[in-house]
Amino acid sequence: MTAISGKLAFVTGGASGVGLGQAKALLRRGARVVIADIMQDRLDAVCAEFEAAGTPVVAVRLDLTDLDAYRGVVDAVEAEYGPIQLLFNTAGVSQFGPLQAATMDDWRWQIDVNLYGTIHALQVFLPRMLERGDDNHIIVTASMSAFLSLPGCGIYTATKMAQRGLTESLAWDLEGTNIHVSLLCPGAVNTNIHQSLRARPAHLKDTGFYTGTEEDEARLKAVIEHGMEPERLAGYVMEAVEANRFYILPYPEFRAPLEDLQAEVMGALARPEDDPEYEMRISKGVPGGSDKQ
Ligand SMILES: NC(=O)c1ccc[n+]([C@@H]2O[C@H](COP(=O)([O-])OP(=O)(O)OC[C@H]3O[C@@H](n4cnc5c(N)ncnc54)[C@H](O)[C@@H]3O)[C@@H](O)[C@H]2O)c1
Numbered sequence: 001m002t003a004i005s006g007k008l009a010f011v012t013g014g015a016s017g018v019g020l021g022q023a024k025a026l027l028r029r030g031a032r033v034v035i036a037d038i039m040q041d042r043l044d045a046v047c048a049e050f051e052a053a054g055t056p057v058v059a060v061r062l063d064l065t066d067l068d069a070y071r072g073v074v075d076a077v078e079a080e081y082g083p084i085q086l087l088f089n090t091a092g093v094s095q096f097g098p099l100q101a102a103t104m105d106d107w108r109w110q111i112d113v114n115l116y117g118t119i120h121a122l123q124v125f126l127p128r129m130l131e132r133g134d135d136n137h138i139i140v141t142a143s144m145s146a147f148l149s150l151p152g153c154g155i156y157t158a159t160k161m162a163q164r165g166l167t168e169s170l171a172w173d174l175e176g177t178n179i180h181v182s183l184l185c186p187g188a189v190n191t192n193i194h195q196s197l198r199a200r201p202a203h204l205k206d207t208g209f210y211t212g213t214e215e216d217e218a219r220l221k222a223v224i225e226h227g228m229e230p231e232r233l234a235g236y237v238m239e240a241v242e243a244n245r246f247y248i249l250p251y252p253e254f255r256a257p258l259e260d261l262q263a264e265v266m267g268a269l270a271r272p273e274d275d276p277e278y279e280m281r282i283s284k285g286v287p288g289g290s291d292k293q
Pocket of ligand 1: 012017039063093141188190192199
């Protein structure tokens with residue numbers, strides 16, 4: 001059981017959408033909250049909202065693709081407010097299109113934010129959390145794209161599958177330590193992710209996909225506007241954190257596609273009777289078995 005009340009939480013992407021919902025849910029449960037985001041105008045707006053509601057938060061501008069900046073921000077926050085024990089690695093961006101149209105800037109931007117942003121978080125937080133030895137929890141927001149691929153979503157899917165792989169590995173590596181880990185994989189959430197391109201840096205602007213016109217944003221918004229509201233999603237996350245559950249998968253509409261995928265993979269996977277060398281490998285302890293699944 002990870003207690004939320006009284007802890008200091010750091011929420012990346014906290015000025016919008018999923019992260020903002022998490023910040024609100026954390027405040028309701030008595031946590032102190034730091035929101036970190038690259039968009040200063042959003043930080044200012046939500047800060048004023050929290051202030052007016054009588055639940056102030058600490059807001060910091062952070063480009064999480066910059067490891068030194070990330071470390072500097074966390075050092076400064078901890079020096080002033082004390083240890084961060086809850087890390088919500090939530091910020092992320094998306095831009096879609098067929099892989100044959102992708103430029104290297106398209107690849108770099110999504111990998112920088114979604115994957116390196118997560119890697120940087122681990123580099124910054126793991127040593128200090130382990131050294132302090134107190135009760136910590138890291139929550140990585142990936143996506144159902146961490147399990148399922150769709151046409152036109154290749155770059156995003158590559159980053160989300162990588163986030164799942166590294167977060168599952170992290171849970172193995174941190175077993176028995178003072179850090180718990182959870183992986184949130186949402187389906188559609190009604191957020192501002194249709195405006196992702198507004199946070200794309202100028203030095204990575206060469207794109208083979210769409211450019212973020214009003215029409216682009218409207219088309220993308222239509223895909224998520226009937227998705228789950230971020231605060232409702234955050235309720236599931238808080239319950240999972242309190243119960244120390246690893247997978248947070250609150251979208252029943254993905255049961256059927258995941259069952260189909262599992263059936264297809266199991267159908268393709270060789271059976272022991274198909275392989276004359278199987279018994280030998282098992283007797284020699286060749287990797288393959290796992291008691292986790
Ligand atoms: N909205 C959905 O349907 C959906 C579905 C599945 C997963 N997700 C995931 O949820 C997470 C949050 O997305 P959202 O839907 O709330 O989008 P959002 O755009 O509303 O919020 C994301 C925030 O991240 C910030 N950000 C972008 N680049 C950054 C950077 N370099 N450094 C710091 N902050 C940066 C943005 O400014 C924005 O405020 C992402 O990881 C996304 O992949 C969203």
